[in-house]
Amino acid sequence: MPNSQEACVTEWSKPQPSPRVVVQAGACVPAATPEAASGDKWVEVPTEFDAIMLSSYGGPNGQDDVIPFLRNVTMGRNIPDERLEEVAVHYREAGGVSPINEQNLALKAAIEEELKARNIDLPVYFGNRNWDPYFTEAVSKAHEENKVEGRPTKIFALVTSAYSAYSSCRQYREDFADALDALDLWDDVQIDSSRTFFDHPGFVNPFIEGTLKAVAELVDEHPDLDLANDVEVLFSAHSIPIKDNAQSGEPDEHDYPELGAYKAQHLAVGGLVMDAVKEKYSIDVPWELVYQSESGPAHIPWLEPDINDYLEGLKGKRKAVIVVPATFLSDHMEVWWDLDIEAKETADEQGLAYKRVATPGTHPEFVAAMVDLVEERLNGTPAAERKALTKYGPGYDVCRAGCCQGSGPLRAATGGLLP
Numbered sequence: 001m002p003n004s005q006e007a008c009v010t011e012w013s014k015p016q017p018s019p020r021v022v023v024q025a026g027a028c029v030p031a032a033t034p035e036a037a038s039g040d041k042w043v044e045v046p047t048e049f050d051a052i053m054l055s056s057y058g059g060p061n062g063q064d065d066v067i068p069f070l071r072n073v074t075m076g077r078n079i080p081d082e083r084l085e086e087v088a089v090h091y092r093e094a095g096g097v098s099p100i101n102e103q104n105l106a107l108k109a110a111i112e113e114e115l116k117a118r119n120i121d122l123p124v125y126f127g128n129r130n131w132d133p134y135f136t137e138a139v140s141k142a143h144e145e146n147k148v149e150g151r152p153t154k155i156f157a158l159v160t161s162a163y164s165a166y167s168s169c170r171q172y173r174e175d176f177a178d179a180l181d182a183l184d185l186w187d188d189v190q191i192d193s194s195r196t197f198f199d200h201p202g203f204v205n206p207f208i209e210g211t212l213k214a215v216a217e218l219v220d221e222h223p224d225l226d227l228a229n230d231v232e233v234l235f236s237a238h239s240i241p242i243k244d245n246a247q248s249g250e251p252d253e254h255d256y257p258e259l260g261a262y263k264a265q266h267l268a269v270g271g272l273v274m275d276a277v278k279e280k281y282s283i284d285v286p287w288e289l290v291y292q293s294e295s296g297p298a299h300i301p302w303l304e305p306d307i308n309d310y311l312e313g314l315k316g317k318r319k320a321v322i323v324v325p326a327t328f329l330s331d332h333m334e335v336w337w338d339l340d341i342e343a344k345e346t347a348d349e350q351g352l353a354y355k356r357v358a359t360p361g362t363h364p365e366f367v368a369a370m371v372d373l374v375e376e377r378l379n380g381t382p383a384a385e386r387k388a389l390t391k392y393g394p395g396y397d398v399c400r401a402g403c404c405q406g407s408g409p410l411r412a413a414t415g416g417l418l419p
């Protein structure tokens with residue numbers, strides 16, 4: 001395994017000689033360290049782009065798409081179709097259609113409007129990790145329509161994931177690498193990823209607004225509720241393997257080594273929302289971070305408690321719960337099925353009143369936040385001037401070597417080119 005500076009740099013720049021250079025986790029200190037970036041955690045990254053690619057997860061658009069989509073999601077894990085059919089139940093129930101694509105197209109349209117309003121003249125393309133339109137299609141179109149003589153086409157991938165984790169960061173970057181592989185465009189296209197934005201006010205404020213609305217509704221509907229004892233706010237995060245959480249952050253930062261960045265960031269967002277509740281009601285409403293949508297083989301431990309188990313424990317202890325889908329950007333399948341159907345049913349069984357807070361969706365503040373991510377890159381805005389509400393933010397423009405590891409070896413992924 002190479003242990004040189006050069007081997008690390010290939011993680012972000014065009015890999016030589018193969019696009020899938022394997023860099024061992026934490027094997028070396030790349031240039032993107034605070035030391036190498038003259039005391040600042042930012043490395044010099046491109047500030048010029050030719051196109052934006054709204055980059056998301058994808059979901060099926062009809063019954064015939066469901067199994068092929070799930071095969072994409074579980075690629076390389078050899079899951080038999082019978083087992084996939086079990087997972088497919090939610091999609092089957094919804095006519096085989098996930099709302100995620102429509103929601104992302106609405107977000108794209110809103111982002112285009114906001115770009116125009118700010119006089120940022122960049123075309124927006126839409127591509128997904130797991131379904132049509134795939135990254136290959138979006139990248140190829142963005143390249144064809146925006147070629148510049150003498151240099152690669154520069155694409156800014158605006159990723160629809162707010163937090164640090166393999167599934168929300170590196171997996172996207174690996175899939176960008178796969179797209180460049182498939183298109184044989186390593187020399188002609190440079191893809192750069194957006195930073196994490198979990199504590200950008202435009203992401204957090206819609207959750208605050210929704211939670212305050214839910215508290216107000218509960219108070220209205222049940223005037224005798226004691227907010228300090230009868231109600232609990234549950235921040236629901238998409239569960240991930242415990243190992244992925246442990247590897248989700250920059251290894252030497254904050255309290256990430258103990259907590260895991262993914263979990264720490266969710267707790268921080270929960271804290272911000274509950275501060276707003278306290279400010280309005282002068283009461284410490286009880287709250288907890290819980291997890292949803294655990295999947296995969298049973299022998300791999302995932303983050304817990306599961307929201308349904310937790311709700312069962314609240315029987316007789318609370319009268320109402322407010323569920324905040326803190327990981328998610330829109331009310332897609334994971335929100336509709338896992339929270340509006342399953343968790344709600346569990347809450348009903350315990351006799352708990354249930355409110356589910358809306359996701360940011362196309363909330364104007366959230367749309368503005370997505371465009372802030374573009375603008376701060378175009379302007380090379382220093383970290384200290386970027387919008388971030390907690391000590392954990394703002395996220396890096398260019399991921400460092402150890403961040404967001406999965407279970408396998410680190411594959412080369414795209415990112416900003418190092419100077």
Ligand SMILES: CC1=C(CCC(=O)O)c2cc3nc(cc4[nH]c(cc5[nH]c(cc1n2)c(C)c5CCC(=O)O)c(CCC(=O)O)c4C)C(CCC(=O)O)=C3C
Pocket residue numbers: 057058059060070073074087098099100160161162165167168238239240241294295296327332333334
């Ligand atoms: C952190 C995270 C996010 C948030 C960040 C981001 O948004 O990127 C997210 C989003 C989403 N996850 C989604 C759907 C699924 N996730 C799965 C499986 C998994 N998710 C994981 C993690 C995450 N997932 C993990 C560690 C797995 C198991 C390993 C694997 O398989 O990679 C499976 C297979 C189920 C099974 O195997 O039981 C499905 C169908 C949809 C689409 C919803 C729709 O269609 O509307 C969305 C937005």
Ligand SMILES: [Fe+2]
Pocket residue numbers: 238
């Ligand atoms: Fe998922």
